[in-house]
Amino acid sequence: FFPAVVSLSGAIYVMGGVCFDANVSLVERYNPVTDSWKKVASLNQCKGQLAGCVMDGWLYAIGGSDDGRRQGIKSVEKYHPLEDEWKPVTPMHTRRGALGISIQILFNTYIYYKN
Numbered sequence: 001f002f003p004a005v006v007s008l009s010g011a012i013y014v015m016g017g018v019c020f021d022a023n024v025s026l027v028e029r030y031n032p033v034t035d036s037w038k039k040v041a042s043l044n045q046c047k048g049q050l051a052g053c054v055m056d057g058w059l060y061a062i063g064g065s066d067d068g069r070r071q072g073i074k075s076v077e078k079y080h081p082l083e084d085e086w087k088p089v090t091p092m093h094t095r096r097g098a099l100g101i102s103i104q105i106l107f108n109t110y111i112y113y114k115n
Contacts (some may be wrong), residue, residue: 004052006059008081013040015061018048023065027079027086041084045075063092071095 003017012030016023023046029038043061050064059079066073072095077086 002049004050004061006052006054008054008057008059011081013052013059015052015059016043016047016050016064018065022046023048029081040081041079041086044077044086044088045073047073047075060089061086063095 004015006013006015010032012032013027014030015027016025018024025043025046027040027042029040030036031038047061047064051062053060053062057080059081061077061079063075064073065071074091074093074095076089076091078089079086
């Protein structure tokens, strides 16, 4: 439970989450055309209660909670389906778990977050 779920290019991605007492790094992609699931590259860090979004063709896994004390984490990772690899992004200044994400496109592209 508590994974991040996003849609990109007609597929649904389920990222991270909590399995019993531990966070997971597993990422799976659902193809509604073939009605099938496929494991893709795992997150670099196990994350539960994370937020996910899509921006400029990249999936983002933002914040979340650590395994032990369920404290928020600062990490941000991005994924491109053609590369099938998660890459670290500059972390947030503040630890955040169970957060919400909003994308607003004006003159530049930014990701906004709120606990």
